[in-house]
Amino acid sequence: MLRKLKWIMLTLLALILGLFLHYNLPQTDIVRIVGTSFRGMDLGWENQWAFSAPESGSNTANAASRDILFIDTVTPSGRPSVFRNEDTAWGWPPYFKFNSFDLQAAAGNLASTAEAPKWVAITHYGWRIQFLTIFPNAIKVRQVESPDVTIIPWGSIIILTVLALLAFLFWRMWAQFHERTIEPAMIEVEEALDAVDARADAAKAQARGTWGRFTAWLGTWRAKPRK
Amino acid sequence: MILGLARLALFLFVALTVLFFLLRIYARSLRREALEEEWDAGGITEDRDAFIHRGMAAYEKSLFVKLFWLVYVIPTVVISALVYFLNFYQ
Numbered sequence: 001m002l003r004k005l006k007w008i009m010l011t012l013l014a015l016i017l018g019l020f021l022h023y024n025l026p027q028t029d030i031v032r033i034v035g036t037s038f039r040g041m042d043l044g045w046e047n048q049w050a051f052s053a054p055e056s057g058s059n060t061a062n063a064a065s066r067d068i069l070f071i072d073t074v075t076p077s078g079r080p081s082v083f084r085n086e087d088t089a090w091g092w093p094p095y096f097k098f099n100s101f102d103l104q105a106a107a108g109n110l111a112s113t114a115e116a117p118k119w120v121a122i123t124h125y126g127w128r129i130q131f132l133t134i135f136p137n138a139i140k141v142r143q144v145e146s147p148d149v150t151i152i153p154w155g156s157i158i159i160l161t162v163l164a165l166l167a168f169l170f171w172r173m174w175a176q177f178h179e180r181t182i183e184p185a186m187i188e189v190e191e192a193l194d195a196v197d198a199r200a201d202a203a204k205a206q207a208r209g210t211w212g213r214f215t216a217w218l219g220t221w222r223a224k225p226r227k
Numbered sequence: 228m229i230l231g232l233a234r235l236a237l238f239l240f241v242a243l244t245v246l247f248f249l250l251r252i253y254a255r256s257l258r259r260e261a262l263e264e265e266w267d268a269g270g271i272t273e274d275r276d277a278f279i280h281r282g283m284a285a286y287e288k289s290l291f292v293k294l295f296w297l298v299y300v301i302p303t304v305v306i307s308a309l310v311y312f313l314n315f316y317q
Contacts, residue, residue, distance in 0.1 A: 053231075056228045056231070057228045089228065089231050090228075090231035090232050090234065090235040091231060091234075091235075094306075094309075095309075095313060096306065096309050096310045096313055096314070097313060097314065098310075098314050099313075099314040099315075102314075139313070140313070172253075173249060173253045176253055176256050176257065176260075177253075177256075180256055180260065
């Protein structure tokens with residue numbers, strides 16, 4: 001039972017970590033930009049977490065009710081794909097993006113029609129969830145030759161490598177701490193307990209006395225195991 | 228903008244300080260273990276405690292220990308580079 005619980009907890013933890021990384025790591029899609037726009041949004045508690053703070057330098061008093069920049073795109077297979085375009089500034093996730101208005105201009109410059117498509121690699125993080133009206137945040141746009149160019153996700157590779165190295169480092173630190181600090185302390189405690197045990201045994205032997213003899217005599221009345 | 232930067236600096240400073248001290252403790256522990264093993268391998272006439280004490284004193288003064296300040300330097304450089312390359316580099 002406890003073992004099962006442990007596995008459930010570990011699976012849950014891995015799932016949360018996976019979702020967290022999937023939301024925050026950069027991904028690149030190839031799309032055709034249809035147009036750019038800004039829309040006034042009244043954010044609620046359900047979708048506000050997936051939007052950034054107002055643009056860097058702006059007043060944050062009306063964070064939930066403001067204009068937000070959007071980049072409307074279509075994938076090569078013709079599915080719509082809408083991105084928001086907001087500063088992350090110094091906050092989370094750490095993309096240090098301050099240039100959302102410049103990005104909006106660059107995206108507008110790359111807009112094209114279905115007849116004469118310009119393919120654009122758009123780097124973003126986040127999810128599009130229609131139920132909550134949340135959008136991935138575009139970080140960067142650049143034109144590519146065709147919709148089937150191979151894109152190597154260097155950003156994710158570097159971030160995941162650094163995270164793995166940090167995890168390895170903490171694991172080694174813990175192992176060293178365990179070996180050099182916890183184990184010697186445990187041995188000391190064990191030795192102290194052994195000493196206490198030995199003293200208790202000696203005391204018990206001494207304390208047998210009248211009561212001990214009485215319980216031993218009672219014991220002789222117990223049924224003997226049958227042969 | 229200023230408040231955001233201050234908040235980032237504060238959180239980063241706290242996190243990096245924890246990492247800085249953890250790294251130093253860990254490296255010191257590794258060094259002490261290596262010194263112990265060196266003495267235990269035999270051939271050293273000096274008293275064990277004195278040998279380790281002297282070795283650790285030399286370690287604390289070494290260039291290697293000063294390298295741990297990179298814990299603060301590297302993230303600052305990386306963040307500055309990210310700000311430049313993600314916003315102003317085409």
